[in-house]
Amino acid sequence: MKTSMLKTMPAPADIFDQIRDGFRAVSARAGHVRIREDKLTEYALSLHPRAPENTLDEKHHYVTQDAEALAAYILILEAVNFGSGFEESLVAEGWPRIDNSLYYTISTALKASFDTYGPWNTEVLRRLTVEDMHAIFMLPKARMGQALASLFTSSLNELGAFIDEEFGGRFMGLVEEADGSAARLVMRLGELSGFNDVHNYQGRDIPIFKRAQITAADLNLAFARIGRPLFGDIGRLTIFADSGLPLVLRLDGVLDVSPDLLRKIETGAFIPSGSEEEIELRCCAAEAVERLAAIKGMRVVDLDHVLWHRSVEDPKYKACLAHRTLSRFY
Numbered sequence: 001m002k003t004s005m006l007k008t009m010p011a012p013a014d015i016f017d018q019i020r021d022g023f024r025a026v027s028a029r030a031g032h033v034r035i036r037e038d039k040l041t042e043y044a045l046s047l048h049p050r051a052p053e054n055t056l057d058e059k060h061h062y063v064t065q066d067a068e069a070l071a072a073y074i075l076i077l078e079a080v081n082f083g084s085g086f087e088e089s090l091v092a093e094g095w096p097r098i099d100n101s102l103y104y105t106i107s108t109a110l111k112a113s114f115d116t117y118g119p120w121n122t123e124v125l126r127r128l129t130v131e132d133m134h135a136i137f138m139l140p141k142a143r144m145g146q147a148l149a150s151l152f153t154s155s156l157n158e159l160g161a162f163i164d165e166e167f168g169g170r171f172m173g174l175v176e177e178a179d180g181s182a183a184r185l186v187m188r189l190g191e192l193s194g195f196n197d198v199h200n201y202q203g204r205d206i207p208i209f210k211r212a213q214i215t216a217a218d219l220n221l222a223f224a225r226i227g228r229p230l231f232g233d234i235g236r237l238t239i240f241a242d243s244g245l246p247l248v249l250r251l252d253g254v255l256d257v258s259p260d261l262l263r264k265i266e267t268g269a270f271i272p273s274g275s276e277e278e279i280e281l282r283c284c285a286a287e288a289v290e291r292l293a294a295i296k297g298m299r300v301v302d303l304d305h306v307l308w309h310r311s312v313e314d315p316k317y318k319a320c321l322a323h324r325t326l327s328r329f330y
Contacts, residue, residue: 014183016236022206026283033280034256044295051305060104062111069119071171078215079159080152085325093140122169125160155194182216182231197329199274239289239304241282242330243322244311273327
């Protein structure tokens with residue numbers, strides 16, 4: 001009898017189950033954003049059935065066969081892979097973006113430092129200053145540049161202390177501890193304030209963990225390139241919930257937003273991080289993609305990549321404003 005019960009018991013929920021449960025809960029109660037159920041099937045069938053090849057190109061990323069150096073580069077990059085809400089203001093302050101991309105500017109600047117001076121170690125991370133951020137990432141010294149430089153500094157200092165104290169200064173220690181599980185890596189990174197993308201929504205904590213998840217994805221990509229894919233559960237990732245996909249899904253008629261929220265988005269008003277409006281934009285987009293992927297028979301992480309390419313390549317989306325939030329989480 002006991003054996004039979006064990007066979008039918010569901011597997012314990014991992015962090016990806018918890019994240020998805022939060023997406024469902026928010027979308028069921030949302031008052032500012034609504035998923036258009038009547039549009040999902042037609043839209044899903046219109047999407048390309050395969051995602052474009054996903055690579056970390058050599059022009060914008062550090063490439064090495066050295067596992068420790070590679071882990072250091074990806075973990076450091078993801079520690080500062082945020083700032084989309086700052087970008088428009090940074091450009092106005094004179095920030096010279098590479099290929100019109102905040103991400104490529106950061107990844108390329110970090111690559112240049114690794115190529116010129118060698119991989120950063122935890123001692124470097126722990127002593128980085130705001131002035132270093134301005135010099136390395138070419139951030140302007142006006143208001144928004146100063147604000148982002150300060151956030152970058154605290155995030156990198158925190159990562160250095162974490163790797164030192166938990167893994168004896170070895171970036172690969174974190175990878176090895178995950179033992180082939182992206183879920184474990186996401187949970188461990190979530191202990192850091194810079195990655196702790198959890199927000200209270202109507203009395204319930206909603207984990208999103210966008211940057212922790214993209215760290216797992218990029219580590220897997222980088223190590224697969226040298227013949228060492230890391231994570232057996234990489235297909236369990238959710239979308240990387242930021243501002244890009246809500247824009248695509250809204251313009252494509254899959255998401256409706258309230259008139260007041262639409263006015264804020266279209267005028268470029270800042271939507272506070274952790275507000276109901278911002279949580280609903282991210283979580284309803286994520287839940288919509290969960291449903292689209294089920295209809296399409298695709299992995300969510302692949303459908304995320306299809307839609308992300310729309311957001312950065314199609315002039316229709318590039319001509320419109322995504323919601324702006326000053327956040328460490330995307």
